[in-house]
Amino acid sequence: MESPNALNHLAIIMDGNGRWAKERNFNRTEGHKEGANVVRDITKWCAKNHISYLSLYAFSTENWSRPKIEVDFLMKLLENYLIKEAKTYKEHNIRFKVIGDISDFSNKLKDLICNLEDSTSKNSSLTQILALNYGSRDEIARVFLKLKIPKNSTKQEVSKLIESNLDTFDIPDVDLLIRTGGEMRLSNFLLYQSAYAELYFSDTLFPDFTSDELENIIDIYKQRNRRFGAI
Ligand code: IPE
Numbered sequence: 767m768e769s770p771n772a773l774n775h776l777a778i779i780m781d782g783n784g785r786w787a788k789e790r791n792f793n794r795t796e797g798h799k800e801g802a803n804v805v806r807d808i809t810k811w812c813a814k815n816h817i818s819y820l821s822l823y824a825f826s827t828e829n830w831s832r833p834k835i836e837v838d839f840l841m842k843l844l845e846n847y848l849i850k851e852a853k854t855y856k857e858h859n860i861r862f863k864v865i866g867d868i869s870d871f872s873n874k875l876k877d878l879i880c881n882l883e884d885s886t887s888k889n890s891s892l893t894q895i896l897a898l899n900y901g902s903r904d905e906i907a908r909v910f911l912k913l914k915i916p917k918n919s920t921k922q923e924v925s926k927l928i929e930s931n932l933d934t935f936d937i938p939d940v941d942l943l944i945r946t947g948g949e950m951r952l953s954n955f956l957l958y959q960s961a962y963a964e965l966y967f968s969d970t971l972f973p974d975f976t977s978d979e980l981e982n983i984i985d986i987y988k989q990r991n992r993r994f995g996a997i
């Protein structure tokens with residue numbers, strides 16, 4: 767039997783918080799709070815199960831178009847999460863990294879992010895990557911702003927230059943991309959990095975997502991036939 771696929775980089779589009787809350791006649795913010803608890807559980811599970819990289823889509827470049835009250839709540843929730851969970855990263859030897867453009871975030875949030883990135887930079891179990899004000903098109907535009915392409919470069923050289931200037935410059939390509947919440951779209955998440963990712967769409971709303979379901983999805987992934995254009 768062929769050996770099962772390795773899983774180095776898992777990415778999750780955490781969708782369905784609002785609908786989870788609506789089903790219970792709660793405010794949408796309750797769904798986000800519950801989602802944050804799931805983030806903690808899933809992250810710990812990934813660290814324990816030797817997954818090297820876990821990318822989580824937490825706030826997209828398009829999410830600013832939500833009502834201000836929801837955006838403000840999400841920023842506050844993030845602040846509280848980073849303060850409260852600092853100990854989880856330490857205890858479980860998890861490295862924290864943010865992708866996306868956080869330049870317009872509050873100074874308090876930026877400091878919290880930078881401090882946690884610094885204090886966990888040597889941690890060596892899981893790298894948890896939080897996508898904040900992230901969108902692939904924005905990321906690629908930011909690459910172009912940084913890039914200086916030497917004349918007569920080959921396509922391969924330009925590809926290398928692009929990859930080394932993406933937010934994910936030190937992270938391998940996505941192996942498995944899961945979206946919860948039943949929608950079948952990528953919503954501008956890791957488009958370049960997921961060129962050959964295996965996709966899995968779950969109807970489970972993110973606050974109901976469990977490590978048991980994740981384990982089942984990973985088992986399915988391991989049996990997929992990844993061909994990368996070959997036969
Ligand atoms: C995902 O859940 C979380 C964020 C985008 C911040 P949603 O808030 O999109 O939940 P639904 O899709 O409205 O149910």
Ligand code: IPE
Nearest residue numbers: 779780781823824825826953
């Ligand atoms: C994608 O969910 C963004 C995050 C999970 C952070 P959305 O709820 O924003 O996506 P659309 O609008 O349904 O495509």
Ligand code: MG
Nearest residue numbers: 781782783947
């Ligand atoms: Mg949604």
